[in-house]
Amino acid sequence: MYDVIIVGCGITGAAAAFALSRYKLSVLVLEKENDIAIGATRANSAIIHAGYDPEPGTLMARLNVRGCEMAAELCAQLDVPYKNCGSLVLAFDDNDVKSIRALYERGVQNGVKRLELIDSRRLRELEPCVSDKAVAALYAPTSGIVNPWEYALAMAEVAALNGVKFLLSHPVTYITGQLGGFTVTSCGEQFNARYVVNAAGVDSAAVHEMVAEKAFTIKPSRGDYFLLDKSEGSRAKHTLFQCPGPAGKGVLVSPTVHGNLLAGPNAVSCLDAHRVNTTAEGLAFVKTHALKSVPGINFRDTIRSFAGMRANSDRNDFIIGFPVPGFLDLAGIKSPGLTCAPATGEYAAGLLEQHGLELVKKDSPVTARRKIRFKELSIPEKQRLISENPLYGRVICRCETITEGEIVEACHSPIPPVSVDGIKRRAGTGMGRCQGGFCGPRVLEILCRERGISPLEALKDGEGSVILFNETKAGGRA
Amino acid sequence: MNWELIVIGAGPAGLAAALAAYDKGLRKIAIIERDRYAGGILNQCIHNGFGLHRFKEELTGPEYALKFIDRLRDTTIELICDTMVLHITPDRQVHTVSAEKGYQVYSASSIFLAMGCRERPRGAISIPGDRPAGVFTAGTAQRYINLEGYMCAKRVVILGSGDIGLIMARRLTLEGAKVLCCVEIMPHSSGLARNIAQCLKDFDIPLYLNHTVTDVTAANGRVSSVTVSRVDANRAPIPGTEMVFDCDTLLLSVGLIPENELSREAGIEIDPRTNGPFVYENMETSMKGVFAGGNVVHVHDLVDYVSEESAKAGEGAARFVSSAENADEAYIRMLNGDNVSYTVPQRIRPGRLEGSVKLFFRVRSKLGASVIKVSDASGQELASFKRLSMSPGEMENIFLPKEVFQKARGDISVSASEA
Numbered sequence: 001m002y003d004v005i006i007v008g009c010g011i012t013g014a015a016a017a018f019a020l021s022r023y024k025l026s027v028l029v030l031e032k033e034n035d036i037a038i039g040a041t042r043a044n045s046a047i048i049h050a051g052y053d054p055e056p057g058t059l060m061a062r063l064n065v066r067g068c069e070m071a072a073e074l075c076a077q078l079d080v081p082y083k084n085c086g087s088l089v090l091a092f093d094d095n096d097v098k099s100i101r102a103l104y105e106r107g108v109q110n111g112v113k114r115l116e117l118i119d120s121r122r123l124r125e126l127e128p129c130v131s132d133k134a135v136a137a138l139y140a141p142t143s144g145i146v147n148p149w150e151y152a153l154a155m156a157e158v159a160a161l162n163g164v165k166f167l168l169s170h171p172v173t174y175i176t177g178q179l180g181g182f183t184v185t186s187c188g189e190q191f192n193a194r195y196v197v198n199a200a201g202v203d204s205a206a207v208h209e210m211v212a213e214k215a216f217t218i219k220p221s222r223g224d225y226f227l228l229d230k231s232e233g234s235r236a237k238h239t240l241f242q243c244p245g246p247a248g249k250g251v252l253v254s255p256t257v258h259g260n261l262l263a264g265p266n267a268v269s270c271l272d273a274h275r276v277n278t279t280a281e282g283l284a285f286v287k288t289h290a291l292k293s294v295p296g297i298n299f300r301d302t303i304r305s306f307a308g309m310r311a312n313s314d315r316n317d318f319i320i321g322f323p324v325p326g327f328l329d330l331a332g333i334k335s336p337g338l339t340c341a342p343a344t345g346e347y348a349a350g351l352l353e354q355h356g357l358e359l360v361k362k363d364s365p366v367t368a369r370r371k372i373r374f375k376e377l378s379i380p381e382k383q384r385l386i387s388e389n390p391l392y393g394r395v396i397c398r399c400e401t402i403t404e405g406e407i408v409e410a411c412h413s414p415i416p417p418v419s420v421d422g423i424k425r426r427a428g429t430g431m432g433r434c435q436g437g438f439c440g441p442r443v444l445e446i447l448c449r450e451r452g453i454s455p456l457e458a459l460k461d462g463e464g465s466v467i468l469f470n471e472t473k474a475g476g477r478a
Numbered sequence: 479m480n481w482e483l484i485v486i487g488a489g490p491a492g493l494a495a496a497l498a499a500y501d502k503g504l505r506k507i508a509i510i511e512r513d514r515y516a517g518g519i520l521n522q523c524i525h526n527g528f529g530l531h532r533f534k535e536e537l538t539g540p541e542y543a544l545k546f547i548d549r550l551r552d553t554t555i556e557l558i559c560d561t562m563v564l565h566i567t568p569d570r571q572v573h574t575v576s577a578e579k580g581y582q583v584y585s586a587s588s589i590f591l592a593m594g595c596r597e598r599p600r601g602a603i604s605i606p607g608d609r610p611a612g613v614f615t616a617g618t619a620q621r622y623i624n625l626e627g628y629m630c631a632k633r634v635v636i637l638g639s640g641d642i643g644l645i646m647a648r649r650l651t652l653e654g655a656k657v658l659c660c661v662e663i664m665p666h667s668s669g670l671a672r673n674i675a676q677c678l679k680d681f682d683i684p685l686y687l688n689h690t691v692t693d694v695t696a697a698n699g700r701v702s703s704v705t706v707s708r709v710d711a712n713r714a715p716i717p718g719t720e721m722v723f724d725c726d727t728l729l730l731s732v733g734l735i736p737e738n739e740l741s742r743e744a745g746i747e748i749d750p751r752t753n754g755p756f757v758y759e760n761m762e763t764s765m766k767g768v769f770a771g772g773n774v775v776h777v778h779d780l781v782d783y784v785s786e787e788s789a790k791a792g793e794g795a796a797r798f799v800s801s802a803e804n805a806d807e808a809y810i811r812m813l814n815g816d817n818v819s820y821t822v823p824q825r826i827r828p829g830r831l832e833g834s835v836k837l838f839f840r841v842r843s844k845l846g847a848s849v850i851k852v853s854d855a856s857g858q859e860l861a862s863f864k865r866l867s868m869s870p871g872e873m874e875n876i877f878l879p880k881e882v883f884q885k886a887r888g889d890i891s892v893s894a895s896e897a
Contacts, residue, residue, distance in 0.1 A: 226604070227601065275608065276608070276609075277606065277607050277608045277609075277693075277694075277695075278604075278606045278607065278609075279606050279607075280606045280692060280715070282606075283604055283606060300602075302601055302602055302604055303599065303601045303602060304599070304600075304601030305601055305604040305606075306609060379573075379581055382575065382580075382581045383580050383581045386575070386577070386580040386581065387580060390577035390578065390580075391577060392577075393575050393576050393577035393578070393579075393580055393581075394560065394562075394576070394577040395512065395562035395564075395575060398512065398562070399739075401562075401564065404577075433596070433599075433735075434596045434597070434599060435599035435600070435601055436599075436618075437596060437597050437599055437615045437617065437618050438596065438618075440618055441618065441621050441622060441625075441626060445626075455626070455628055456628070459611070459699070460610070460611035460699070461610075461611065461699065462699050463698070463699060464698035464699030464700060465610060465611035465698075465699030465700060466611060466699070466700060467611050467612075467622075467630060468622060468628040468629065468630050469628075469629050469630065469631070469632060470628070470629050471627055471628060471629070472623055472627050472628065472629055472653055473653060473654075474627060
């Protein structure tokens with residue numbers, strides 16, 4: 001009998017696991033994919049929002065401001081790439097000026113600190129790349145950028161080190177409630193728990209309906225993005241928004257923590273929440289709108305285009321509550337869900353406590369994580385590291401300077417990757433301009449060696465994504 | 479220890495430059511290679527057709543590389559493999575890292591850049607659709623099949639008609655895969671005519687010119703279909719022309735990009751036309767004592783020319799080291815005229831010329847019987863050449879005698895037009 005089962009391990013599930021892992025509890029996380037953080041968490045704008053967007057009084061507003069306050073310290077503690085780069089909402093006409101004034105008022109009500117309305121001269125001082133047509137802006141210096149999947153991985157890894165159990169490739173098929181708890185069925189196995197937390201993202205309505213009456217609908221919304229080469233990475237210093245519309249926060253242009261430039265997303269309602277494809281129209285829309293903010297972007301330097309799926313719902317706020325005793329929904333977590341995550345995790349732990357879960361602090365829980373990032377080390381540090389472990393002297397990913405040592409470390413991390421992309425998310429291989437063209441075969445080789453599997457079993461990413469079919473006529477590796 | 483010449487990359491360019499510099503008298507030469515062995519991309523190019531110009535025989539890629547690698551044994555050239563160059567500096571320090579020796583900084587009297595090129599990935603052309611397994615660049619697939627010994631495809635659509643894509647169409651077919659078609663957005667192939675004939679036509683693989691891939695779908699994590707559409711004169715897909723191919727693999731052969739991260743970081747001037755360094759007549763870059771050759775300068779279609787160009791650079795480096803030939807001199811810029819997309823070298827110092835200059839260039843579109851004109855800023859025609867046909871997929875070259883540069887008033891432009 002577990003104290004808590006968390007269904008779904010995107011950033012919200014990971015944050016809940018992280019928050020609960022500090023206490024003397026037995027916690028199980030069931031994730032239907034073969035890795036964590038590969039739904040909305042892996043494909044989004046990667047922004048730590050300041051908190052001027054959500055309507056005052058909503059849970060979103062409260063968790064956003066709190067999550068933004070937590071980000072810098074938590075990322076430092078978890079060794080997650082984060083940068084407090086600030087954001088600007090650009091106004092191009094009188095209507096936009098009204099909008100940014102309204103956002104400013106909202107932000108102040110929500111408790112966002114240091115917000116400023118700035119004129120075009122100040123705007124150009126702060127961000128010389130913006131279009132001449134921008135007449136004013138809302139400046140939010142507390143906003144930032146983060147590596148979203150690493151944020152989730154870091155929280156989950158620390159939770160794992162604290163004893164939380166993670167089962168990947170474990171979709172939940174049934175949940176039955178009985179006196180004093182629940183039985184959760186996954187892969188033909190039954191897991192019992194006193195409490196269940198529903199953090200199933202786009203599937204959260206389906207999981208909710210396993211135990212309670214239908215109460216909300218998930219309205220998945222897809223968005224396309226361009227990721228540009230580092231040669232474009234220094235073009236924008238801040239996250240540059242346009243005024244939000246009914247479909248969302250609009251197309252942004254932002255630096256990333258890896259030093260690239262990101263442009264996107266559009267917003268398209270989807271029937272199939274699990275097909276996360278880009279479209280020609282979507283990409284064209286993003287390009288046009290991004291160029292409105294920053295006319296100089298050189299889209300020829302794109303290294304990747306991708307799409308993400310938002311787990312929007314038919315409500316204006318997050319859906320957090322107990323539809324039946326002991327079953328906690330963390331559903332409809334749309335933007336700014338990434339920013340909110342650590343605050344949402346804390347809040348969830350508090351709610352579970354109010355509903356009878358005893359939270360007794362562990363004597364000395366793990367709270368921090370450290371990672372070796374070879375390319376960021378000084379020359380003497382590099383020398384020392386290689387003398388301790390020569391694998392750190394072998395560069396596998398040329399574009400991002402990722403060494404075999406870092407890949408091996410990723411292979412044996414607390415939630416081990418099972419795919420080439422799983423290594424990419426942990427070690428950063430294939431993130432650069434060749435997109436794994438050179439290092440892909442070497443990473444696959446190391447993955448197979450470390451996991452003791454055949455190259456024919458190696459996956460690119462999710463279940464079924466095999467890379468190699470059979471040996472050639474001449475046979476496999478000599 | 480101070481090296482006379484450090485060569486970065488042991489592919490065909492690096493090998494040729496090191497051997498040429500040795501032949502010109504340099505003895506302290508190191509070649510630094512990031513892979514585990516020398517030969518570069520030739521190691522996975524197991525097809526024949528290499529060396530026709532240089533050795534007058536048909537060799538496979540590994541055989542061609544061996545002609546050079548075998549010669550290393552009789553020299554004092556040191557081959558340092560499994561070692562990555564992280565930085566080069568204007569005072570010609572080379573920062574390297576390897577498992578064996580850790581972080582090492584070497585200094586050199588001259589440097590030769592031979593990092594080659596990389597393939598444009600899917601993202602560079604933003605193909606819409608799903609992002610499953612089964613989308614490979616042609617070179618990555620070539621590596622899996624020829625070096626690792628694993629098949630990565632059963633039913634294949636190839637996007638782009640670059641040479642590696644064409645070669646892989648044949649290779650995949652011979653290994654039992656079904657290549658459904660090769661799709662090219664331009665009205666002409668970007669590969670060599672002989673590859674179109676030997677790799678597509680001989681195997682009845684259709685080539686769709688003026689077409690592109692407009693959607694990729696996935697089933698169970700792997701490519702399940704690829705949609706191909708005709709494009710209009712502006713290369714925009716025409717609705718209603720879609721053809722859907724059931725397949726498990728999309729192979730990309732959509733261009734090569736010279737790999738100049740080290741050069742850029744060091745502050746070497748890069749020509750936006752080639753994505754490679756601007757080079758002088760002796761293949762010296764804008765940074766004194768730093769030379770470059772092969773695909774890091776511009777993408778070649780024949781390795782024979784890579785060797786030739788790099789040997790010239792190796793000789794240039796040797797001269798630089800032994801005679802300290804390093805005074806600043808005025809140069810003439812070589813500019814694009816009509817229909818020409820780039821020239822290499824881009825800068826000629828008439829005072830440094832010994833014989834003629836072999837000038838490489840590519841045309842922008844397919845031309846029939848044509849005239850290549852070389853003229854100066856005053857409009858004076860300096861030289862002209864005839865061709866029966868020219869194509870962007872085939873690199874052209876002309877010999878310009880020394881006198882052309884002595885006669886020229888101002889910069890020189892090269893143009894091509896149908897006669």
